[in-house]
Amino acid sequence: MSAPYVTWQCRTCGYIYDEAAGDPAEGLAPGTRWSDLPDDWICPLCGTAKADFDMVEL
Amino acid sequence: MTAIPDEIARTIIDPFAYADGDRVDEAFTWLRREAPLAQARIDGFDPFWVVTRHADIKEVERQNDLFHNGDRSTVLTTIEGDRMVREMMGGSPHLVRALVQMDAPDHIPYRRLTQGAFLPQNLRRLEGRIREIARGFIDRMAAQGGTCDFARDVAFLYPLHVVMELIGVPESDEPRMLKLTQELFGSADPDLSRTGGRPVSDREGVDSIQSVVMDFMTYFNAMTEDRRANPREDLASLIANGTVNGQPLGHLEAMSYYIIAATAGHDTTSSTTAGALWALAERPDQYARLQADPSLIGGLIEESIRWVTPVKHFMRTATEDAELAGQKIAKGDWMMLSYPSGNRDEAVFDDPFEFRIDRSPNRHIAFGYGAHVCLGQHLARLEMRILWEELLQRVASIELDGEPKRMAAAFVCGPKSVPVRFKLH
Secondary structure (H helix, E strand, C coil): CCCCCCEECCCCCCEEEEEECCCCHCCCCCCCCCCCHHCCCCCCCCCEHHHHHHEECC | EEEEHHHHHCCCCCCCHHHHHHHHHHHHHHHHHHCCCCCCCCCCCEEEEECHHHHHHHHCCCCCCCCCCCCCCCCCCCCHHHHHHHCCCCCCCCCCHHHHCCCCCCCHHHHHHHHHHHHHHHHHHHHHHHHHHHHHHHHHCCCCCCCCHHHHHHCHHHHHHHHHHHHCCCCCHHHHCCCCCCCHCCCCCCCCCCCCCCCCCCHHHHHHHHHHHHCCCCCCCCHHHHHHHHCCHHHHHHHHCCCCCCEECCCCHHHHHHHHHHHHHHHHHHHHHHHHHHHEEEEEEEEHHHCCCHHHHHHHHHHHHHHHHHEEEEEEECCCCCEEECCECHHHHHEEHHHHCCCCCCCCCCCCCCCCCEEECCCCCCCCCHHHHCCCCHHHHHHHHHHHHHHHHHEEEEECCCEEEEEECCCCEEEEEEEEEEEEE
């Protein structure tokens, strides 16, 4: 059984990346795991680096 | 170095060109095509670069060490106006010191003081109350018998009420807060300014804005004292009792925090909401699509924000020599980030002058980008989503009932009057 989907949040602007929903506008299909986003991926709303996101429970 | 033709340069700083809409759009379209990053040299102003492309605005906004907010005025001002502000403020180019005027190391700790309150997960608990407020305004609209000025009767008042409740300002003081906000942002508008919109000297202009700021400070100073003595669950208590690096906020910084919340916190959402209804009244097909499929509301919101782009510019200052879009920027150069231009950039948006609720992707930069991206963006989206969910259920059709008007301002503005006729379900 695969691990449950989790959500990550940008520390700068509060943008939420939900693995279950992905972000189709950014070309990320539903189900895309955080670990599958490249290290140089940046927040689509404010440009914050991937390293400056926190895993959050909503 | 490319200089912008004088007529174009004067248009993009003319409050009445923004009131007109087309005039400023044409000037920025010309600039994006012919001189996307060039200097404006206008009598009475220090030269400044005009950054018109979406990608270049993001490039400046993401490099917060290279392009500072606070080194010079964050809003375009005349040489004489700048001199007077510095004289009043002990050398500082700012009448207030809010997040907008801060850089590292102050910006992040000051932002974190209230950031939690504006995160989507923490705003969710407000949804029920915001819906109640939205329903109240739609009830009032419905009671007006089929016509209203949507800007004045709904769009100005609804976000105002939400934000004032969050801050902790009593409802009886809301008209005063609205008037002060409109006097601040509408200082060039004949209908809104404290000086009646007549041409004024730099001295009168600065004095007028300073007197509005002082009125805000007098009000919020009393509120600070109250919240220190009687803390509540509101933003005012957070500001009054908050600490940054273990110390209470400085007086100017605390007053500025209130002022930005009490002005930008509602005016920009009001403008966007009024502009969206104006656009939909002219496009009944898109209004009908929204009624048939409310899942399009998210797209409507993003397109409305792009369409109106209520913040017209902010200024940045280069801290080092730099290169941007092939131009040499010198240390100390002043840069105007032209958000309406970035949000009409043909390189990013197909048919940018068309209003499309299904535009996707729609990565506008109306909230800015980088560390200074709008703190209240999630609240703005939530307020608009709830209002549209309620309005679409109640209002069957809507059309213009006269000519809408925009406020005259080159910094922050949107529609000031949107007369409509409507039918209820």
